Amino acid sequence: MKTLKFAMAVAFVAGAAVAAVAADKTINQKGKVFSQTEITVKKGEPVNFLNDDNIVHNVMSTTTGNEFNVGAAKPGTVTPVTFKAAGDVRVICAIHPSMKMVVKVTD
Template identity: 45%
Template sequence: MKHHALRFALAAALCGAATCSLAGEFTVMQKDKAFSTKKLAVKVGDTVKFQNDDPFSHNVFSLSDAKSFDLGSYGKGGAKSVVFDKAGTVEIECAVHPDMKMVVEVAK
């Protein structure tokens, strides 16, 4: 508990009098050839971790203007993260399983 209080105090000191919010972290599971959600709302600066709970590989990617990325192939138990640094709509797919699709709405 002390660790979280120290982290908060440090973040508050770095923000000073300006309005500041800590970035959030979200986890999207991949199970049964599907994302655990079809739509996720995050803010600029937030991180989304894609956790593979299937017994086979996934390759999460996006070609969206707001965030283009390719996490590459990773197997069961693997996880890779993306920081969303620009507002907009990000359409996400799996290169291995074309029916796996979701949308991340990134707000300012």
């Protein structure tokens, strides 16, 4: 239900391009944890990282082939990340070590 509400909010604020992303490809960050420890996506399919917490978060990876860094994401920020290489991507918040997950990218 939470993800459905989020998808609707995105549709309202950001338009159809983001809203077209499947709601189950959204990772929430409330309470200094990622809402899933693991998610599987196809190469080229974005994962939305939504900071629905009340503090600033970061999302990044140093996994070779899929490095990224969204910088400092304020509460309410949703950032899509599209992975280009198949494999397991270890994702962390550089600020909060309690936030860690794996994005499994498939061909």
